[in-house]
Amino acid sequence: MNTDRGGLAGFRLTHRTWTDELGTWSSAVAADGRPAGALSFDPRLIGDPATRERLVGAVVADRRLTQAGVTGLVPIADLIAAQGEVWLLTAEPVNPTVADLLSETPGVPRPDAGSAAGVLVEIAQTLLAVHAAGLAHGALHPGTVVIAADGSARLAERGLADAIHGRPPAPERDVAAWSSLARGLAASWAASSPGAAGLFERAAATASTHGLAPARDALLAGRDLLPPGFDTRDRLLETLHLWTAHDARTRGGRPAPAPALPAPDEGDIVTLLHVPRSGESRTEDVVMRFGPGVPVETTAAQLWRAGRDQQQTEPPSDRLRVLGAPARRRRRRTAVSSVILALMVVAALVAWLLRSSAVPLAVTELDVVAPKKTQGCGATVKIKGLLTTNGSAGEIRYQWKRSDRKETIEQTDTVASGKTSHEVILQWSVKGEGSFKGTATLRLLSPLPEGRKLQDKASFNFKC
Incomplete structure (x- = not known):
């Protein structure tokens, strides 16, 4: 469905809307003119105050992951309440997803096996970073894997479904979902490349028995089975360009008309990402939870503990500014801890980018x-x-x-x-x-x- 619904906290909701299990997504334009996204949660899911508290905690954790250098998540701009609704605002678009590209679209070729390999490796790496922090995605499927403008894979809705349904983080569900996605891409994007399809099937089996890291390594080791030049993402970028052009044509290419609804009064918009002022007690909505079996003294745990009092909101509008800055000493601690986790992520990504020079198994x-x-x-x-x-x-x-x-x-x-x-x-x-x-x-x-x-x-x- 395509609609034009006016503005919201500096975000202009335009054209494209679609629904999923959490509510209604809208394409949007941020205050600085960049494409963005907005999710209006189904009111039936978040009526309970405890559910809202868990939702805030999940969003805070997601933002902390991004600040710590995890680049594979769709960045969240704000979580707000406006006129009785709760909205999640993202700093980047949340479409197209893998589900969009799996659908048959006239004039748009499917991505190839090389595209699938890149998506699977990037998702695995992001999930490993999330799991290292004692967290999980909780709802991984083709509809929550977003293809960014540069062809990279981003995860949307991390932790939201678990928060709404009151489920503890379960990395094993993410692993099972990744295996299912790998098998699905083997049967679709890699259907014309039997060698690559077999590689994806083996990676899926490896993930189920040994975990995501060995599955990722199996994909990296099987690069010879992928199409030449797969690491340039050229085929995926071509598909992305054609899909975007087709999507614009189906919307008629028309500019957004004047808002049909009046913009909400500024006083009606409240950010839910509250930062306790000096002297206030910590609220449960910013507690970082670590899954069963995660040692309390891990680097990730130290990062969360060092930074939990420093959570800052950066609203998309200057009028939605939350006052208060973190102490300089705590900021330095967070910076050091952030570098540690970022280096872990970068090291694995370098292995992916430089895999052509990797020493073969002997x-x-x-x-x-x-x-x-x-x-x-x-x-x-x-x-x-x-x-x-x-x-x-x-x-x-x-x-x-x-x-x-x-x-x-x-x-x-x-x-x-x-x-x-x-x-x-x-x-x-x-x-x-x-x-x-x-x-x-x-x-x-x-x-x-x-x-x-x-x-x-x-x-x-x-x-x-």
Whole structure:
């Protein structure tokens, strides 16, 4: 639906509106003329004062993440109450989303596998930074992944659904949602690239079993399966340009008419991002919550504790200014802590941008160990293989051969960066009576050292 609804706290609501589970989004123009967004929350969801308090806490946490250097979130300008409604104002547009680009649009080509890889890696990196702070997104799906004007992926609505429904942060839900998104992009944007689609499927499986960091590393290690020049984002930017042009045409390209509704009186607009003045007690709406299992002395926790009294609101209009500045000493502490988290994010992004020069995975040694003790009746023998690597990420293909069978067992494992060893297991079940000596041979298929063949074997004794 396209409407023109006038101004709100320095934001002009124009043209495009759409609804989701939280309320109604509107495209907007900020006071400085830049594209922005505005979300009017469904009143039925936020009628309870406790819900509003949780919502404020989520927005404050989101702004602190952005201030700390997490660039993968759509920045929030303000959270306001106006004429009985609660509005979230964003400093950047929240469309198009991945959901928009997944839809068939005449004259707009779908992004390719390289575009999907870039989106997945950037989302994974943002989620890792969010999870490191003891927080979560809570509602990750194609409709909350925004493609910015430069082709980068941003997450919208972080923490809002959890706050409204009173749910604690659950990073595991984000991981499951990321895996689902990876599989969805494998079947759509990567449909014409079987190698890339397989890479996305493996990354999704890796995320489910080992977490987001190994899944991200698996994508980085599989860059050879992606289209040439994928890291320039050219295809995604082309799609973005054509989608924007089509969206403008469907709106008729008309300028916004005069507001149909009078602008709310300035006194009717109140920012909800309250900063306690000196001497006031802290309110629960700015408590930073850390998820189960997150140590209280993490760098992220220190950052939040150092900065919780310094939360500043920067309204989109000069008339909505909240007075009060943080103490200089606390500001310095926050700056130092912010740099620490920012460096963590930048380091991973540099790995993504410079991945063409990354050292490929190499396996240097292989050892197989079997139990020395004679195995008894009905035993399942566990034979271990240990592969020594150079610490890079990638895939290892290997083959087990049992002495009692002709066929071999071939497997592929994804190895995360930073680990210099990888263990593989063969489970060998022995049944019946008598004596038996079994030998298991492990052979490396790839990556092989130049001019070398890596294999080893180990034996065990069975008696029943």
